[in-house]
Amino acid sequence: MARRSGSADLPLHGGRVPAWLGRRMARLGAVITEAIVHHYGREEFLRRLAHPFWFQSFGAVMGMDWHSSGITTSVVGALKHGLAPRAGELGLHVCGGRGSHSRQTPHELVAIGDRVGFDGAALAKASRLVAKVDSAAVQDGFDLYLHGFIVTDDGKWVVVQQGMNGASRLARRYHWLSADLKSFVETPHAAIDGRNQGKIINLTDRRAAASRQGQLDLLADLGPDLIVREVARLEGKEPVPLLPHLVMPVHHDVRPKDVILRRLHGALAAASESGPTDFADLLLVPGVGARTVRSLAMVAEVVHGAPCRFADPARFSLAHGGKDRHPYAVPTRVLDETIGVLKSALASARLGNDEKLEAIRRLDHQARALEGRAMGPSFEAFTAEEFRRSPDYGGRSVFGWEPRSNGAPQKGTR
Incomplete structure (x- = not known):
């Protein structure tokens, strides 16, 4: 049964991702994905994408707003760009x-299905139905x-749409996760018949305008999942599990209240204590310094952390900053080193040597312990x-x- 797995409310911003950041996001997103698949499998990666708090943290650690x-x-x-070259392998x-x-989603699904062997037409229908539920059924x-459909070779999928x-x-943003897709409704009706029970509710009547507007206001303010839970409570039914609903603040700057500071201190301490022993001799990536190890500790949490670890997505922006200088400008050299370390570790793992990836896992374990x-x-x-x-x-x-403090421009890289 396909099910919605959560939702998120976000301030609406315009603008585009600059090419220099987009290239890096594609590379970092791909290596984080590969690390998760290596450790936990493809279906676990889909479950991560279906969780709104993890998804937000994933984007923040890549340097996006x-x-x-x-x-x-x-x-x-x-x-889409970063995984395309590795789609066959992953x-x-x-x-x-x-x-x-x-x-183009249905056409892409049919083409991929023809290539790898799943029922592309059925998944194309699922794509259209999920879009219809969140556009027409949930008004x-x-x-x-936006409609993103991520699918595995064996037909498991997650949908992220906005x-x-x-x-x-x-x-x-709406998140959907597949699990043995059978129907998009619990008990579909072929027809409804019964004796006259009195007055019916006709929300199309002009006299129901106030009711229609009130329902729209409730949906906009609370979201459909909270309303369903409340109706079940009033009717004395088994409580409906409340799905994760992320509400991000309007302010663009990262503020102290947006970050769980003890978790930041744990990551900093892990990088300081584990970094010299685990990374100096093991990773052997030229130029990797203490600042990169701090970022790797946060990336390690995105790879290995439990869902409860992502209650403060803003904390993950402290790994690689943000394109609008919030919490600070993207440290491109650190970001490139982070990508290099992860690629090196994954290359070794593909050859059967997991030591480098295990060193990164230990960073996460140490951060939680500290x-x-x-x-x-x-x-x-x-931040200063x-x-x-x-x-x-x-x-x-x-x-x-x-710029440097003396006003001289720094030498940039692509």
Whole structure:
């Protein structure tokens, strides 16, 4: 049965991902995906994508805006470009996208099905039905404009789609996960018949205008899943599990209240204590420094962390910054080193040597062990130091390269 697995409300932002960041997001997204598949399998990666909090953290650790609507488009696009060369080996295929790309999803599914052997026509129908449910059946005021369909060689899939509400300046993201798809409704009706029980409710009547508007307001404010849960409670039925619903703040800057500081301190301590022993001799990637190991600790959590670890997606923006300089400019040299370390570890793993990947896993384990007692800088001190060192790290944003304190431009890379 296919089921919605969660949703997210995000501030609606315009703009595009610059090419220099898009290329890096595609590479980092691909290596994180491969690491998850290596450790836990393809279906676990689909479950991660179906969780709105993890999805937001995944986008934030790649250097995208940590809270805005653009994170959905950029993550789906990064995966589509980054995984395409490895689709045959990983057995993962990303279809659809934004606007006109979303309408190509059924054709892409049929073509992939012909190539790898699953029923592409059936999955094309599933794609259309999921889109129809969130656009027509759930009339919450959000018009769909993005539909991403990620499918495995054996026909398991996840859908991530997003709609916008121009009046409220919000976007709403919907997550769906397949599990032995049979029907999109619990008990479909062929017909309804019965004796007259009195007055019926006709919401198309002009006198029901206030009721119609009230229902739309409830859907927009609370979301359909919370309403279903409340109806079940009033009717004395078994409580409906409340699906994860992420609500991101309107403010664009990352603030101390957006970050669970003890978890940040755990990652910093793990990088400081584990880094010298696990990385200096083992990884042997030229140029890897302490700053990169700190980012790797956060990437390791995205790969290995349990769902409860992603309650504060903003924390993962502290790994590689953000394209709009929130919390600081993207440290491109650190980001490139992070990608290099992960690619090196995965290359060794493909040859049967897991030691490098295990070193990264130990970073995550150590961070969790230390976070209860680790001490570290305040949020303000941490971000101030990142801004100060940004030119050394190749800091770049949509506004350009971060200048040095003496005003001299830094030497940039692509």
